[in-house]
Amino acid sequence: MSEWQPIETAPKDGTRILLGGRWLPFDINPGGGWFAGVFSWTTISGNPDADDYFWLGDGPSDASHYNVDFTHWHPLPPPPKDSK
Secondary structure (H helix, E strand, C coil), X not given: CCCCEEHHHCCCCCCCEEXXXXXXXXXXXXXXXXXXXXXXXXXXXXXXXXXXXXXXXXXXXXXXXXXEEEEXXXXXXXXXXXXX
16 A cells, blocks of 8 residues: 555554644644654553543654644555665
């Protein structure tokens, strides 16, 4: 799969993926620019039946702390091959 997919089809099994969307307007920023970041669907409680799941980024914030309308996802590319 090399195309961006609708966010509704994103894996929710803890797989790290790229989430992408457009910046929303904020203060003097008109919004509209594209943003992508690495996220995974997770829960703090660790309970698979919990209702506290969210998209957690590689940084300290979850997706709700970004001023972005996330609409698409893409698998991460494979890591580079070892050149040794």
